[in-house]
Amino acid sequence: MEEAAKWYGELVNYWEIIDPEYYFRYAMSLRSIEEYEESNKWMKKFHELNPNDSRGKAFLAKIDYVDDIEMLSNNTIELNNLDINSQYSDFGVAEFNSGIVFASARGEGMKYMWNNQPFLDLFIAQGTADGNYQNPKPLIENVNTKLHESSAAISQDETLMFFTRNNYFDDYIGRDSQGVNRLQLYRTTVDNAGNWSVAFPVHFNSREYSVAHPTITLDGRRLYFASDIPGGYGESDIYVVDILSDGSLGIPKNLGPSINTEGQESFPFINTNGDLFFASKGFPGLGGFDVFVSKGLDNKAKEGDLSNFAVKNMGKPINSPKDDFAYYENLTTRTGFLSSNRDGGKGSDDIYTFSVPECAQIVQGTVIDRKTKELVSGATVILYDRNGEEISFMNADEDSAFTFNVDCNEEYLVRGVKDGYIGDEQRIRTSTINEANEVVLELEQDEQEVTVGTDLAPVLDIPIIYFDYDKYNIRYDASVELQKVLAVLNQYPSMEIEIRSHTDSRGKAKYNKTLSNNRAQSTMQYLIDNGIAPERLTANGFGESRLVNDCFDGENCSEAEHQLNRRSEFIIVKM
Template identity: 55%
Template structure:
């Protein structure tokens, strides 16, 4: 992860040295370096102390944090593990960092266990809630893996850090620490500057050069975003303005947003600090909405929910900015939300470690964000899955919908430097929905059924009549909501609503139609034809309950419609109780049911009734010890049934 990103993320920790060992003086001497984030130097000292066998919560916490914030996750896992092994009370945030570090090296099962502990100790934290509410997150992400996407590591990546791409006409503008200027003590790499490269092919860029000497300084610059006309740029820079380098009360130099304009000679100038910048917090990583009326960015300003939140500010007609507004808990967590980007369709992309993901920062999307946000609708956040996301940090998403080209930044393994820029072309998305129309009960194919495809608003798109194979097939668009419905005479229609993903697929459906008109014949059970469940009686009684009368109305209606129909009412019990008791009880219930129907107008000669007790079980749930002990209540319930057998029509 690049140094520019780390500065905005880090929460300043206050450490109380409590070593009781001989080395405590040396560790204290490094305290100032640690708190100023010179982690490479400090971790060397802490590591030597720990490797000599000395142990303490304070030592292991500092050492693990050093590796964690320096993105050396294997070492972080080791020392967080040592810390947890002490079984001492620690800040729950350390459980969260341990889980994140474990994800980074793809030890997901262990990570989930520590996330569970994190949630138990901090039940109101949105990160823990998101985990508990989405324990199958890995399966969901895996299902959304897009094998059609092929990432290309740009040949212009350096051995240092390159990230945060914006495509401007036929060139890309990005941040890089490839220069030969003064070095940043965090990672002993030069400070970041803005560079440009010219596009030659879909994945080929050449002629890397310093983007503009007026914008670049001896400190950090990164993450530019340009207006549609290319005449104004917003970008991130250290708190360095008009030759003055400022720090906050904790001696940290923060990040600020700046804007500049280009003159007729093609020179950038008129560099201004955004009015809500501060020496005491960071503001960074800007992006504009499609019509340039809003600027989104990341910050840890007062009112921030987590370590970094997403904010928005209105861009006035004269170019001035309004007051920033936090996007709220629908997006922001106690973790880090950063690197926002909005494409020309109004889809918001951002990176976060506050939601269940693959590890580190994952890139998320909220489709049609501004419309949903303004109408107070639910903001559905989608993880972009592999290969865009990885167990490491993935950020700096940029999408050019006209050229179908996407850029991301990542520090995943096998890159050229600390952070590399990757690109891919949005693959052609081919979607089909296909399936069969079947009878819901016997699953037989239903030829000649009508199948109709509707859009989200219920407008008919296409309809077909299936052949003997009952098969249907429609071509559909990606990332679109549809409804497909099947209909056939004498059947109740069935329909399914679905939303297509952003990758090619063949969606297979079964539409199951339930018979709505039956051909009755002698021997049929009206209870099955009319889907009558158990006719319930109160325990040890045989009076007709209200809920039973509702079901008996169905039998009454059929017998009224067919005045010559004769029905035999049969009542059954499960095996519990004596044979004689069950026989008597079921017989009384059958006769009680018969009497109810007679009272409702059915002639007595059209009804017979008998109880069969437990003599005709429909399963193996007899009351012999071997059977009884293995049957559930549900299985016993299947035997407590009423039948209405047609004797004559």
């Protein structure tokens, strides 16, 4: 990647006008050699030239992504390079018959011109008593051909396999209109004697695009895969298709923009909990492909809900500055597999194994009165994820107690609310071991009168919503605080508010006026997107005309002092 960074650097510095995509590629190549600050500079340039691209938006939303990934890392995981790895490319595991099926270029056939390695074939290796694997042998009959085979997905009963192959069937090599031989999905079955049937292509293959890297759900009812089908979001998207009762496949559906970016998303895997793991170059990561997870995605997808999936980077050591992909885990045996071309491997891609951490956590606590310390009955307790999205809620029981099951190594916000009280909240960071997280929420009786013209911030304990310099995107901390505004508006369904947004004095007054309008509109849109009727909201930007301190043009103020002026306020205009 050092060579790629060098050439992309020369390219973007030589040409004054160039496709913004090259800025993104340069930024990615810099990440792969851990030059994150320089990478961030070019990602900002990429976003300036291509402001609607979701990759740039995701970067700006988590500009401290390296620190975030460090926090998500799990030092209890130890990766072990498999003994069966070769000097060539080995990747993509599926468990089968107490062993594993994987792709490898260790064969002796003709070589692929792009990397001067033999074409990939599918191999099967036997499991050993000590948890290792041995004697890898190619799946010759009806599976492997003279072109590429890789990425097997095997059903739970081990009778059905989908896999990736070049467009090659019945001794015919298919090519697209540009003469390119694309990837396709094939299916085969195996009998009790271990004989594989002739592999047939699936019906939605096409010579004009690639379809690859399948995974089958636990119930055998859905198949996920990656493809660059025209009309998608990026270079490669993840799709799901139903496996019908007669074994035929339905119509593929794109998982949408929560999962797919303008870049590459690939190598999906669904575990037995319905969590989707996938590799992406579009979301902020350490470099190359990073592995991400979307918890419970398949549980929503099987109900037809393909919207608003939360995505989380898996952190180190699963991810590295190089390509990390083809994640696989067995939650029964707690065994996991990962493919990577990270430093220290045996070949160009290696398979690593690890023990999947077993961890269960709860958040539990009580709701009390802040002054009297007496239990408060009838309170509602809400659990939010690290992005401020509501996960669950419950009414505290007769003992004012509450309990939530939560994930390990994650951030949450717990909030308690009740009519007539000012709410309370606590942030929780769960660990990587089994434990309970104790929380005491202290509600304070609201003795202040709320009327038209009241500023919600001091009365209802809603802090000012801050923005980064020269930005109008909703920050993570802002989204958490805006949930409080939502709670108030839901509590008072006839209330209408005016959102007032302000900037600091830096920059030209006309530009700051526009920026503050954008911030007010952005704040209002967040509330609308979360269920508040538009007619209950108005938004106005005041630019730098209403500073809360003496940080006027030319004054020597600190960043913290300037940030006090970059704010949104919420004024009641109707009760």
